[in-house]
Amino acid sequence: MAKTLTRADLTESVYRNIGLSRNESSDLVESVLEEICTCLEAGEEVKLSSFGTFSVQSKRQRVGRNPKTGVEAVITPRRVLSFRPSHILKDRVDNA
Numbered sequence: 001m002a003k004t005l006t007r008a009d010l011t012e013s014v015y016r017n018i019g020l021s022r023n024e025s026s027d028l029v030e031s032v033l034e035e036i037c038t039c040l041e042a043g044e045e046v047k048l049s050s051f052g053t054f055s056v057q058s059k060r061q062r063v064g065r066n067p068k069t070g071v072e073a074v075i076t077p078r079r080v081l082s083f084r085p086s087h088i089l090k091d092r093v094d095n096a
Contacts, residue, residue, distance in 0.1 A: 007033070040081065052085040 007029055014025035036054065039046050046054040056079050064075045085093075 043079075050086055050088045052083055052089055054081065054083050056080070057082055 007026075010029045011022065011026045014020060014028055015022050018025070020028065036046050040054060040056055043056050045056075048054075059075075059078050059080055061077045062075050063072050065072050
């Protein structure tokens with residue numbers, strides 16, 4: 001079973017590889033994630049070189065159907081988060 005990468009794992013990796021204290025590493029990880037969230041909330045695109053692009057897209061209201069019962073229902077307009085991986089990330093995953 002695949003392991004899930006957590007904030008604690010990221011913090012530990014920063015601590016080991018960069019040499020900041022654990023508290024400084026935690027603050028760094030939190031501030032980076034907070035900045036990404038703030039930009040996405042504002043509708044901005046977040047591009048991370050060699051990793052990918054996060055963007056927010058607006059979905060219009062539409063009529064959907066419950067696949068089990070066939071009953072139509074209105075799906076309200078909403079904003080959704082999408083991620084498009086870079087070709088470098090795609091290649092790394094494909095060759096892993």
